[in-house]
Amino acid sequence: MKATVMHQAGDVRIEEVPDAAIEQPTDALIRITRACICGSDLWPYKSLAASEGIRIMGHEAIGVVEGLGSDVTSLKEGDVVVMPFASSDGTCVFCRDGLQTECVHRGFFGSGAEGYGGAQAEALRIPNADGTLYALPTGTDESLMPSLLTLADVLGTGHHAAVVARVAPGKSVAVVGDGAVGLCGVIAAKRLGAEQIIILGRHADRTDLARELGATDVVSERGEEAVEKVRELTGGFGAHSVLECVGLDQSTRTAIEVARPGGAVGRVGVPQDASMPGAQTSFYANVTVGGGPAPVRAYIDELLPDILDGRIEPGRVFDRTVDLDEVPDGYRAMNERESLKVMVKP
Numbered sequence: 001m002k003a004t005v006m007h008q009a010g011d012v013r014i015e016e017v018p019d020a021a022i023e024q025p026t027d028a029l030i031r032i033t034r035a036c037i038c039g040s041d042l043w044p045y046k047s048l049a050a051s052e053g054i055r056i057m058g059h060e061a062i063g064v065v066e067g068l069g070s071d072v073t074s075l076k077e078g079d080v081v082v083m084p085f086a087s088s089d090g091t092c093v094f095c096r097d098g099l100q101t102e103c104v105h106r107g108f109f110g111s112g113a114e115g116y117g118g119a120q121a122e123a124l125r126i127p128n129a130d131g132t133l134y135a136l137p138t139g140t141d142e143s144l145m146p147s148l149l150t151l152a153d154v155l156g157t158g159h160h161a162a163v164v165a166r167v168a169p170g171k172s173v174a175v176v177g178d179g180a181v182g183l184c185g186v187i188a189a190k191r192l193g194a195e196q197i198i199i200l201g202r203h204a205d206r207t208d209l210a211r212e213l214g215a216t217d218v219v220s221e222r223g224e225e226a227v228e229k230v231r232e233l234t235g236g237f238g239a240h241s242v243l244e245c246v247g248l249d250q251s252t253r254t255a256i257e258v259a260r261p262g263g264a265v266g267r268v269g270v271p272q273d274a275s276m277p278g279a280q281t282s283f284y285a286n287v288t289v290g291g292g293p294a295p296v297r298a299y300i301d302e303l304l305p306d307i308l309d310g311r312i313e314p315g316r317v318f319d320r321t322v323d324l325d326e327v328p329d330g331y332r333a334m335n336e337r338e339s340l341k342v343m344v345k346p
């Protein structure tokens, strides 16, 4: 079968790899009908060393179940399923707490981890299928698939940032980052009743979309100027809730500095540095800083109805669709900021 293989930074190829197959009785085999390229895929695209080995890419997908291990009970062949970016058994103490991304059996798709393939491919083996996959209602409208695909990562991740940042009715919210996760953070903040939603971003086409999705203010400055601007917009004190959707040192520092005393920062941008900035700033302002890989599997129950009813349209983050052979050009386009988020239809 064909899959997306990253060899090293800047070198993504479509190659023949061994067919995905059932290996464990708890596995499912899915044929990928939609996948996408994630902003986090751009980190290895910028930095993967050849010595780290090849990586089959992709961790967001919708697919059709084509095979099931003998122990899988909740799925049947032909089910159309959402595949969250991490697998989870659905039964351990963390899964029962709704934190499937800390599952004792977790594994990240498209990460190069042993036993985990990637979703930018024709097919994929899904470990712990009962806990991992989410079957969509039968007959789901094809036109909703782009929005449903965001349940695999970016919508659930933006929602997680909002939950960790304690977004609630009447609150002021700052969203740091105008990528797909930041835009989904705007959707999530509006959905949770935020009164003011400030997006920090520098790409006019993206901040324009953010306004359409619910942002009330745009701050295009960076660093200290951005902090000043957010304070001005929030009565001088900063935002109650801040969503950090980038993962760089500078963006994390800004996120902590724009939080008002007693506020909270939800971090979902994959951190690119081992240490976290803003320790003293957050300490002296009693700012809570939390976050991590979003348990998107847990959030599907809550977010799916709003997509099915058309109340939210997170699929608007996709601005390009490619087939498998065009995936390398999709990476190039996203890396050069020519495209916001690329959908893949194998």
Ligand SMILES: [Zn+2]
Residues within 6 Å of the ligand: 088, 089, 090, 091, 092, 093, 094, 095, 096, 100, 102, 103, 104, 105
């Ligand atoms: Zn678990």
